[in-house]
Amino acid sequence: MTSVTFDPVGSSRRTGGRHRKPASKPGPVPRPWVLEVAVIVLAVGFGATLGLSITAESWTQLQAPGGVAMFLGSATGLAGTYLALVMVLLVSRVPAVERVLGQDGLLRWHRRLAPWPISLIAAHVVLLTIAYAQAARTGVLREFGTLLQSFPDVLEATVGFALMVAVAIVSIHAIRRRIRRERWWAFHLLMYLALALAFAHVIVLGPSFVGHPLARVLWSLLWLATAGLVIAYRFGLPVVRSLRHRLEVVEVREEGPGVVSVICKGRRLDALPVSGGQFLEWRFLTRSMWWQAHPFSLSARPSPPYLRLTVKGIGDFSSAIARLKPGTKVAIEGPYGAFTSHARRNQKVALIAGGIGVTAVRSLLEDLPRGSDPIVILRASTSEDLVLSGEVAELVRHRKGRVHELVGSRSLVGFERLAELLPDIKQRDVYVAGPEEFVNRVVATVSRLGVAKDAVHYEIFAL
Numbered sequence: 132m133t134s135v136t137f138d139p140v141g142s143s144r145r146t147g148g149r150h151r152k153p154a155s156k157p158g159p160v161p162r163p164w165v166l167e168v169a170v171i172v173l174a175v176g177f178g179a180t181l182g183l184s185i186t187a188e189s190w191t192q193l194q195a196p197g198g199v200a201m202f203l204g205s206a207t208g209l210a211g212t213y214l215a216l217v218m219v220l221l222v223s224r225v226p227a228v229e230r231v232l233g234q235d236g237l238l239r240w241h242r243r244l245a246p247w248p249i250s251l252i253a254a255h256v257v258l259l260t261i262a263y264a265q266a267a268r269t270g271v272l273r274e275f276g277t278l279l280q281s282f283p284d285v286l287e288a289t290v291g292f293a294l295m296v297a298v299a300i301v302s303i304h305a306i307r308r309r310i311r312r313e314r315w316w317a318f319h320l321l322m323y324l325a326l327a328l329a330f331a332h333v334i335v336l337g338p339s340f341v342g343h344p345l346a347r348v349l350w351s352l353l354w355l356a357t358a359g360l361v362i363a364y365r366f367g368l369p370v371v372r373s374l375r376h377r378l379e380v381v382e383v384r385e386e387g388p389g390v391v392s393v394i395c396k397g398r399r400l401d402a403l404p405v406s407g408g409q410f411l412e413w414r415f416l417t418r419s420m421w422w423q424a425h426p427f428s429l430s431a432r433p434s435p436p437y438l439r440l441t442v443k444g445i446g447d448f449s450s451a452i453a454r455l456k457p458g459t460k461v462a463i464e465g466p467y468g469a470f471t472s473h474a475r476r477n478q479k480v481a482l483i484a485g486g487i488g489v490t491a492v493r494s495l496l497e498d499l500p501r502g503s504d505p506i507v508i509l510r511a512s513t514s515e516d517l518v519l520s521g522e523v524a525e526l527v528r529h530r531k532g533r534v535h536e537l538v539g540s541r542s543l544v545g546f547e548r549l550a551e552l553l554p555d556i557k558q559r560d561v562y563v564a565g566p567e568e569f570v571n572r573v574v575a576t577v578s579r580l581g582v583a584k585d586a587v588h589y590e591i592f593a594l
């Protein structure tokens with residue numbers, strides 16, 4: 132394999148990190164107010180949804196047999212479906228919101244919200260079956276059968292609910308961690324089908340919609356808008372970017388034991404808006420790998436026409452990357468992530484990388500100005516595992532900072548040394564990247580050392 136000229140620290144070396152115009156388009160600045168507006172809009176939407184179910188009921192309807200259960204069943208159904216749409220929105224990766232919360236933040240909210248829609252929709256199913264049984268003065272099970280057979284679209288909605296329950300069960304942490312991530316992910320997509328199956332029965336049977344054409348139109352628009360955002364940002368934008376940049380592998384370089392850098396060549400990479408520290412979802416279009424996309428941080432800012440990722444082989448996919456052949460086509464999603472210099476609150480920074488977390492730290496360094504006086508801590512089990520450390524040292528030197536390499540077993544290299552290595556830690560923003568346990572321990576330690584919560588930024592290299 133021929134070696135390409137990819138000099139990721141070249142431009143920084145020449146200018147000493149001062150007033151350097153990046154060779155590629157910088158990532159857009161996050162606007163926290165976008166998130167605030169989004170939260171207000173969603174909260175108003177939730178209030179309006181509850182309002183719809185309240186205004187649909189009259190006092191006489193409430194007093195009729197099954198009236199109260201009917202009201203509560205409709206309200207829980209609408210609220211649950213609305214929250215399910217919010218969950219879908221959270222993972223649609225609308226760029227303006229993703230830039231503020233990062234993928235970690237979006238997924239955290241997605242997971243926090245998850246128990247609510249399923250519980251509310253389960254309550255809806257039970258309450259409405261009871262309501263119809265009370266109204267028909269018949270047994271609950273018999274009524275359930277009647278609902279499935281005689282009411283339009285209820286059978287489809289029930290199949291949708293069964294799918295939701297199945298996805299919820301498989302997503303329980305104890306079960307999920309026994310399943311391969313790709314299988315869990317594919318199964319999890321059934322949630323979209325479940326929601327689509329549930330749509331019609333709400334419009335056709337819901338007391339808030341029957342005879343209320345305006346409510347029907349607004350509810351349908353809400354669903355269409357959510358579907359549109361998912362299609363645009365999860366599918367459309369990645370396809371457009373992949374076709375625009377037409378990336379292909381030009382070289383796979385060994386960096387250390389089990390770690391390779393993949394250099395990809397593409398068109399118009401100067402137009403790819405990306406910040407140091409961000410990651411992309413990479414799909415290598417080989418026969419065995421095309422169907423999965425995995426996240427890897429850029430290990431350097433793009434240096435058009437080249438782009439570089441650095442990968443540690445820990446499982447099937449990441450290990451297969453070392454065997455990629457030049458010419459392999461690559462599709463991308465992203466860039467994603469809020470682990471960027473934009474998140475900085477203080478002038479000075481500390482960057483702490485555990486193992487392969489060095490990739491995000493390495494590319495983030497390129498976006499830091501000279502005055503940031505970076506102190507970088509690289510942690511690895513052996514000195515061979517300290518990949519990219521030469522590049523990090525050079526970038527730090529040009530920014531007049533310092534690098535500490537902590538090599539050895541976890542028991543020998545303790546986190547208590549952070550206070551000694553970072554005496555002015557309270558005046559710094561702290562960036563941490565690497566495996567989950569490492570990041571959690573460092574974040575806990577720096578919080579104990581008095582670093583403000585909004586000055587700690589991290590990227591966990593697992594989901």
Ligand SMILES: Cc1cc2nc3c(=O)[nH]c(=O)nc-3n(C[C@H](O)[C@H](O)[C@H](O)COP(=O)(O)OP(=O)(O)OC[C@H]3O[C@@H](n4cnc5c(N)ncnc54)[C@H](O)[C@@H]3O)c2cc1C
Nearest residue numbers: 410425426427428441442443446447448449490592593594
């Ligand atoms: C934001 C982010 C940035 C990352 N950057 C880098 C990087 O620069 N270099 C690097 O070597 N690794 C990086 N990783 C980790 C890398 O994505 C996983 O090591 C890789 O996906 C493992 O896949 P596998 O099939 O080889 O291993 P598996 O055996 O399937 O998984 C091993 C571990 O990786 C996690 N994982 C698997 N698939 C995914 C996925 N699609 N998304 C997220 N986590 C997954 C699993 O939770 C598990 O903990 C990053 C991860 C994230 C979330």
